[in-house]
Amino acid sequence: MISSHTKKQIYAGIIASSTCLLITCVLTLTSPTNIKAGVLTSPSIWPAMCRHFSLSVDASLEQETQRQIRWHRRHPGAMKDMTENAQLYLAYVFQQTREKSLPAEIALVPFVESNYDPFARSAKGAAGLWQIMPDMASAHGLEINDLKDDRRNVIKATHTALNHLLYLKRRLHGRWDYAIAAYNAGEGRVRQAIRASNKSGGKVPWTKFLPAETRRYLPKIFALKAIIQHPKRYAINLPNIDVDTYFSNSPIHRTYAFSQISDICKIDSDLLHKLNAEWRGHIFTEDNKTIILPISQSFSCKKKLSRIPMFSNRWARHKTKSTDTIKSLGTLYNTNPSTIAGINSLGNTKLCHRRVLMIPKNSQGIPPLSKDASLAAAIAATDLLGPTKISHIVQKKDTVHTISKQHDVKVGHIAYWNRLRYPYTLTTGRTLVIWKNVKANVRYTKYVVQPGDTLSQIAKQHKTSVNRIMQVSNLKDPRKIRPYQVITIPK
Template sequence: MHYYRKRRCYQPGVLLLALSILCLALAGCGARKSAAPEVSLPGVIVPETGGDPLTHTEVAALRSTGHIDRDVPDHAMEDVALQYKYFLRKGRQTMCSFSKRSEQYLDYARQVFRARGMPEELANLAIVESGYRPDARSPAGAAGAWQFMPGTGTLYGLQQDWWTDERLDPYKATEAAADYLQKLHNDFGDWPTAIAAYNAGEGKMSRAKLGTGGRNFFEVKALNHTLDEKTQLREETKQYVPRFMAVTKIMRNLPQLGFDPIQPEKAPGVVRFTARPGTDLTAFSKACDLSWPEFSSYNRHHKRRITCTDRCTFVYVPARSQKLAEQYLCTAQTAGYAGWGPVTVASSADSWEKLSRRANVPVARLKAVNPDVGRLKAGQTILAPRGVNMSRTAVAALDDKKGKRTKSKPVAARKEPVKGRAESAARSRDGEKAAAHGGRHTLQANETLYAVARKYNVSVAALQEQNDIEDPGRVRQGHVLRIPAAGAQRRESAPVARGASGSIGKKRARKVTYTVQANDSLWKIARKHNVSVEDLKRWNRVDEKSLRSGTRLVVAEE
């Protein structure tokens, strides 16, 4: 439900000081209540008037201007003044909380907009959207600090799937928001209209602009009442731009207005790393000396305890843990779950113990990466080694074997374990021999790379590299695997020092390169190859000033 203020007529050219005083006498409407006030600002804020008049200092701050709010028509300043006074009075605690939370992200956001030649004030838009809460969600389905809807997020490169929701990555979402706002500015020609379109949608804004003949948001807003109900801008959008301008004026003058000053440039640093597919995030957090809740607070975009096993993804740690993170990410066990993926439970008769026997993986390990799953039920999606047989037939076969063992004679039952131990010991000796000298292994039914790696005491990553396997899920029964010798395994596991590019990797790492094109920036190149700007700088010892067309950059290390 939306609330509308009564329309009034005002003479043009009213002084800003007079407007701020006049707002005391105007009768206003109640603000729409927010369903989740701690998550984001209410959709419509039409502040109540009254209370103390603005002081000279507050009027001076209201009259301050930046790139976006410098050409506001006099008739539009009333709404800006009303929003401004709301956040100074009734909404002061909200403004205090949001400004403090934004301190962690503002410096990065300003850098992103500055690098694209866009006004730095746009960084304040996330305050209006969510109060800079990375995990903010709206009833309509928008998510993250920049409140991307699913479709728009996908369009601007924010992955959303079983593994991740990158709308909750405040840094990558900031880059996507900059791309979207830049596109809207190109479409509409000015920032207030682009900001209104960010809230209403570009289609809605285009139709309202066409229907009124207005050249910008302010003219469209003034003529909004001439449109039919379907085409009209909602009250939320009409108040959205004034609210942004009011918040921007306050952020520009926090100490003068009695708010605690913030220093975004001195906020605790956060370092972004590119994690390989199947990285164990629980082990990563422990290696960085971080509790899981603290680690998770930096990585809300990850839905699982391991990273996606199909692609590289970003992982964030506080700057104090940078060296520990670098040490962990260059070890062989980092991507220990590269051969795992989402599988569907086919039968409610299945259990962790049965799955453990089929996958040859300890129950504790299966449960560790599925912490929220209790008893297995048909239709559930869980993490398990790819290629494991999840069919009802496989589950039933285990039940049949168990039944036969139960019915067997006591004497036979006593002899069987002895035979089993002998066979197990023989297999162990074979595995040790193959691990020492190398060899071959034919993949059996329901056997996974993880099981083979355990048998021969090598890593899954070493098996993949030795056999040129990119996707462990595509390895099938009958595949002949070359087993790396023990010496090769040790060499593969050993990290090497930083090379000329400054990267950390393995001796056999393959580098992927890219030739810089005209108008390229590190932001664009990093986004195109799904790596961080920090990675590009570290691998190539390059920055924006030294970037030249025709230069070949390392954009990935495999």
């Protein structure tokens, strides 16, 4: 027997497919595969996504979905702002949903999570396009350290998020609406909502028992879907985004500086940082093994990089010896020692033996990461928000249960963070990752800028002044704040 919910999803899929065929015909005349200036452009992504929309709106969410659509109609420019970041990443995310046979609505989740900004952070500690929390990153093998944050890497983060969504769907009765809600609120909260609805005999929808934020989460996604399906009905122009993936993942065998690759390959440095957003500084190391490049320049760039010598007129690639110090390297390359330390993210004057350093020759200062001050701050952000990471070295008599009591965390969480399998056998000397919530500094609080926010509105909301926020957040221009930027608010 097919459940009534499954039937609804099948009917919704048929209707969506039929609607999308009409939209495809209309959009094909205007945006995809046109010849502009003698160049054949790629088809638009919107008809392709529309063909693979398959989820139906729960009746209990219809009213909120319509409210979100009305908001977009009052702010028709919002779609343009939302898709500005997505130009680089949406096609890749959509392609990944197709490879895993997922509904195309999943590709809309990063719009709601981060505005498709790989540098987005939340006050709770989430980061990247998919707003992955540190504990989830540990569970999926993503690195977070002073040099890089893999949650900001579009390829690794997308792989992690899609696998987690599939896991949630399997755990929650095979329903995508449950899984997407759980991605926002957590599996436990959704289970509680389902149980509460069942206790009412189904008279009260499960969505009524969700947190307020999650009750708006699914409608935001369904509102975007409706606008993509019927842009003319809602008088909203959809910016053109190519259906073809913008970038490719290319192998590298050396450590490079971003500005070095920018000079050699003639690729904008800001673009390189946005494509390789996991790196917090001026360089990325050969340990990463790959670099993300615009697909149109990938082949020529790899060829150029393979030809450059270890030393060039502007850069030296130096593998440290036991006798090296930052001061001696500064003398050798006529470069300020603080510049060497800053570019290579060296916290002190001690150098690890045989570490590869990128050293700009004849340089007396650290160049900015970007001419855009807000982007530079986002790239370099190291003030990790949210839970604090604790490393626990397993002792001889330790068990998962004794460690959970010691740190006041659940056994299941320790197993999840460290990918332990039951019966949770531990090896003496192994380092376990523990994530704990620590009380925030009472003098300050962190605030994540929302689309449409102004600094004066934020100041009024927190009963402080614009000047005080600018001072503690190190802001130079009150007009230059961007959505999902994290700022400090004095209490």
